[in-house]
Amino acid sequence: MKIKNNIAVSDSGFIFNPTTGDSFSANPVGQEIFKMLQTAATEEEITANILETYQIDKVRFEKDFYDFVNVLKKYKLLEEIEKD
Amino acid sequence: MKKLQYERPVLQLLNSGAMNKYGTKTEYAPFTHIDGASVHDLTEKFGSPLFVISEKKIRSNFKDANRSFKTRYPKVQFAWSYKTNYLNAVCNVFHQEGSWAEVVSGFEYSKALNNGVPGSKIIFNGPDKTDEDLRTAITNNSPIHIDHLDELYMLQEISEETGQRPKVAIRVNMDTGIYPMWDRFGFNYENGQAWDAINKIMLNDKLDLVGLHCHIGTYMLATNAYSIAAAKLSDLAINIKYKYKKNIQYIDMGGGFPSMNTLKGSYLLGVDTVPTIDQFAEAICTSILNAGFLEEELPLLILETGRALIDDAGFLIGSVISNKRLSDGRRAVIMDFGVNIMFTSFWYDHKITPAQEFSDFTEDMVVYGPLCMNIDVIREHVTLPLLKRNDKVVVHTVGAYNMSQWMQFISLRPAVVMIDKKGVPHEIRKRETINSIESEEIVPEYLKTFSLNGIEKRTG
Numbered sequence: 396m397k398i399k400n401n402i403a404v405s406d407s408g409f410i411f412n413p414t415t416g417d418s419f420s421a422n423p424v425g426q427e428i429f430k431m432l433q434t435a436a437t438e439e440e441i442t443a444n445i446l447e448t449y450q451i452d453k454v455r456f457e458k459d460f461y462d463f464v465n466v467l468k469k470y471k472l473l474e475e476i477e478k479d
Numbered sequence: 480m481k482k483l484q485y486e487r488p489v490l491q492l493l494n495s496g497a498m499n500k501y502g503t504k505t506e507y508a509p510f511t512h513i514d515g516a517s518v519h520d521l522t523e524k525f526g527s528p529l530f531v532i533s534e535k536k537i538r539s540n541f542k543d544a545n546r547s548f549k550t551r552y553p554k555v556q557f558a559w560s561y562k563t564n565y566l567n568a569v570c571n572v573f574h575q576e577g578s579w580a581e582v583v584s585g586f587e588y589s590k591a592l593n594n595g596v597p598g599s600k601i602i603f604n605g606p607d608k609t610d611e612d613l614r615t616a617i618t619n620n621s622p623i624h625i626d627h628l629d630e631l632y633m634l635q636e637i638s639e640e641t642g643q644r645p646k647v648a649i650r651v652n653m654d655t656g657i658y659p660m661w662d663r664f665g666f667n668y669e670n671g672q673a674w675d676a677i678n679k680i681m682l683n684d685k686l687d688l689v690g691l692h693c694h695i696g697t698y699m700l701a702t703n704a705y706s707i708a709a710a711k712l713s714d715l716a717i718n719i720k721y722k723y724k725k726n727i728q729y730i731d732m733g734g735g736f737p738s739m740n741t742l743k744g745s746y747l748l749g750v751d752t753v754p755t756i757d758q759f760a761e762a763i764c765t766s767i768l769n770a771g772f773l774e775e776e777l778p779l780l781i782l783e784t785g786r787a788l789i790d791d792a793g794f795l796i797g798s799v800i801s802n803k804r805l806s807d808g809r810r811a812v813i814m815d816f817g818v819n820i821m822f823t824s825f826w827y828d829h830k831i832t833p834a835q836e837f838s839d840f841t842e843d844m845v846v847y848g849p850l851c852m853n854i855d856v857i858r859e860h861v862t863l864p865l866l867k868r869n870d871k872v873v874v875h876t877v878g879a880y881n882m883s884q885w886m887q888f889i890s891l892r893p894a895v896v897m898i899d900k901k902g903v904p905h906e907i908r909k910r911e912t913i914n915s916i917e918s919e920e921i922v923p924e925y926l927k928t929f930s931l932n933g934i935e936k937r938t939g
Contacts, residue, residue, distance in 0.1 A: 410490070418493045422840040422865075425488035449485035456485075462804060463488040469808055470492065 396464065397435040397474045404429055412472065419470070424449065428463060432473075487865050489840050506864060510832040510873045515902030518796055518834040518871055526910055527798040527871070528816035530882060530895040534572055536792035537878075538900075541576045544788060547756045551764035554779045558602050560734055561587040563785030563879050564793075568897050568907035570594050573788075581783040585612040592619070602731065602781070604650070604692070606630075606664065613637055617645045624648045624692045624731070626665055631679060631686075638685040648690030648731065649676050653711050655695050655704035664694065668711050677715065681723050688725070691715055694733025694783070698742065698826075702754050705732065706762040713770030716778060731781035732763055738790030740827040740876045749827075756787060786879040793878020795821060796834070799870045800849055810844040812866050817848020817855040819888040821874065821881055824857045831857075834871035837864035850889050882908075887916060 403411045408426040410419040421429055424445065431441045438460065445456055467473050511518055514533045522529055541557070548555040558581035559573035565587060570580070571594055580591035583605030591601045598619020606626040608616070613630075614637060616623050625631050625647055634645050650665030651673045666672040680688045691712045695704055709732060716727040736759055741749040767780065797816040805811050818824050831846065841862050848855035857874075866872070885892055891911035896904045927938045 418495075419490050420493055420840075421490045422486055422488065422838060424486055425490050428488050429490070445485075448483055450482045451485040459487045463490065465804070466490050466808070470490070 396432060396438070398429065398433045398467070398472055399474055402433075402472055404433070410472075412470070415471070417470065425463065428460070429467075432467070486838055486840070487867060489842060489865060491840070491842070505830070505862065506832050506837075509835050509837060510875075511834055513794055513873070514898040516898050516904050518873060521896060521904060522796055522798070522871060524904070525894045525896055525906060527796060528814075528820065528893045529796045530820075530877070530893060530908075531794045531796060531904075532566075532569060532878060532895065532897045532907070533792045533794070534897050535900050537569070537572050537789060538576060540788045540792060541573065541578070544756045544760075544782075544784060545576075547760040548764065548780065548782065551760050552767065552777075552780050554777060556729075556779055556781050558600075558731075558781055558783050560783045560785030561590060562883055563734075564789050564882050565590055566882055566895060566907055567594055568905070569789065569882075579781075583607075585609060585615075588612060588616065588621075599646075602783070604694075604783075610637070613645075614641075617641070617643050620646060622646050622648055622689060624650050624665075624690075625676070626650055628676070628679075631676060635683060635685045644685065644687050646689050647680065647686045648688070648692045648729070649673060649680070650692045650694070651712060651715065653693065653695070653708060655707040655711075657696060657699065657701055657704045659696075661694070661696055665692070668715070673715060674718070677719060681719070681725070688719070689727070690729040690731055690778075690781070691727055692731040692733065692781075694735060696735050698737040698786070699735045700737060700753065702758045702762040705759055706766045708732065709763045709766035710770060713767050713772070717771055720776070726776050727778050729779035729781050730767065731783065734783040734785050734787075736784050736787035738786045738876055738879060740790060740823070740829065743826060743828055745828075756784075790879040791876045793876065793881065795874040795877045795881070797872055797874065799866045799868055799872070801868055802844075802866060805845070810842045811847060812844050812863075813847045813849060814857060814872065815849050816857070816874070816893075817850040817852075817890075818857070819848070819850060819855075819890070820885045820892055821848075821857065821877060822884040822886075823877060823879070823881055827876075828858060828861070829877065830875040831861065831863060832873050832875065833864055833866060834873050840865055852889075887911065891915070 401413055408421045428441055442456060513531050514535055558579040559570055561580060561582045579600040580596045581602045581604060582588045582591050588603060598621045601621045603616045603621050604624045613633060623645055638645055651668050652662045652665045653668035654660055666676045680686050693708050693712055695708050712730050719725055719727055737753045739749045739753055795816055797814045800813040800815050802812045841864055843862050846858040846861060848857055882895060894906055894910040895908040897907045898904050922938055929936050
């Protein structure tokens with residue numbers, strides 16, 4: 396799972412998709428996940444990082460993480476998964 | 480190192496161009512206290528959901544409205560509309576402020592009597608008064624507002640039988656230029672029904688016609704309609720004086736003044752569109768003062784204002800059960816309060832404020848209640864800060880009708896707390912228990928036993 400290479404994100408959480416012209420804003424936790432997904436970090440790595448930084452348990456974060464990933468998919472910000 | 484406060488990750492598509500027709504963020508600060516009492520402490524002690532009533536706000540609303548009328552007209556009397564909120568503690572705050580009682584059923588009449596209101600200060604309205612209700616009201620010398628001819632004939636029969644002379648008024652309906660016209664209650668002014676009923680009362684002499692009453696609508700946004708109504712009632716009173724040489728003791732303008740809630744479908748917020756009580760007072764008082772009464776014969780002006788005096792004194796505290804995403808990507812939040820206890824969510828876009836700190840990020844969401852029914856929608860579309868399970872929210876302006884029209888449906892009704900002027904909470908209605916409901920049920924003996932998978936069971 397990785398954010399498309401051409402998607403730009405600023406330090407303030409402003410995200411721009413040059414293909415569609417859409418722009419987005421993300422909150423601090425959203426930005427962190429977004430930036431980790433740009434480096435193709437795994438779900439386990441992202442979870443470990445967030446749990447270390449924020450007051451949240453694994454179960455609740457998992458629910459929020461999948462919801463966030465679904466939003467990224469909805470807006471076509473993730474690399475298409477190659478099918479075998 | 481201390482860990483940072485977590486907030487659910489969000490990504491929002493930014494819209495440029497036309498504004499979102501649902502508006503933007505409206506909540507900027509958490510609503511943590513009601514009259515000095517902590518929202519979180521209240522739910523710890525009394526549970527969630529929880530209705531909270533501000534005594535201070537009721538009293539200030541009453542004083543403001545009373546001042547608005549009394550500075551414009553010499554004789555003014557408010558009568559608390561029991562159906563708007565008939566919790567005894569609430570009624571008694573109004574009675575302490577000097578309000579009479581205005582009731583529309585035998586049940587409400589009994590409540591007013593039980594609260595200690597003298598019979599002569601209980602105005603009995605409504606189309607459904609039984610023979611027993613009328614006899615009680617006559618004996619107590621209560622003003623009875625006649626709704627239809629059958630009631631008028633019933634009163635005449637009771638009067639003949641008992642020799643008592645009931646104190647009555649007639650309810651008059653009329654065209655005040657607003658739609659819908661409430662012509663289902665009382666006697667019509669324009670087609671002569673009202674004058675006909677007055678003649679029947681005056682010529683029969685079994686009843687003592689003391690007043691004239693109207694109630695032209697609800698959540699009225701046009702002050703001019705009250706001006707027209709007051710002029711038409713005054714016209715009837717002056718004609719009675721002319722024909723029968725009798726002074727009508729009072730003109731009762733009923734209720735119908737709006738609160739600051741925002742009606743569904745309204746483009747602007749209630750606070751931006753609703754006329755003030757001063758504007759209504761100006762319309763009514765000017766109309767009566769200019770009608771042609773002699774100064775010493777001006778009738779008492781009675782007002783049965785309900786909603787405008789209590790709505791913004793009521794709050795509903797609730798908790799987030801869950802948040803989820805709908806099939807089209809919209810955020811949905813499920814609260815622990817539904818339309819069963821917040822009937823007014825069918826009429827209003829209620830303001831909802833989180834009761835704990837939140838960030839600048841918001842989401843467009845649908846707010847659902849907890850009922851397993853598709854109609855249980857609190858807000859179809861609202862932009863709120865991110866909410867998570869167990870977060871508390873405060874729904875504003877819910878003091879009118881919810882605590883009388885609520886339904887015991889699927890779940891039990893919550894407790895109601897009144898915060899006194901010193902900020903101390905008092906429980907004024909306990910949270911219902913299963914016994915509150917089942918105590919009225921009776922299971923026939925032959926239905927008390929059954930067998931499931933060969934195991935005998937018995938109810939109770």
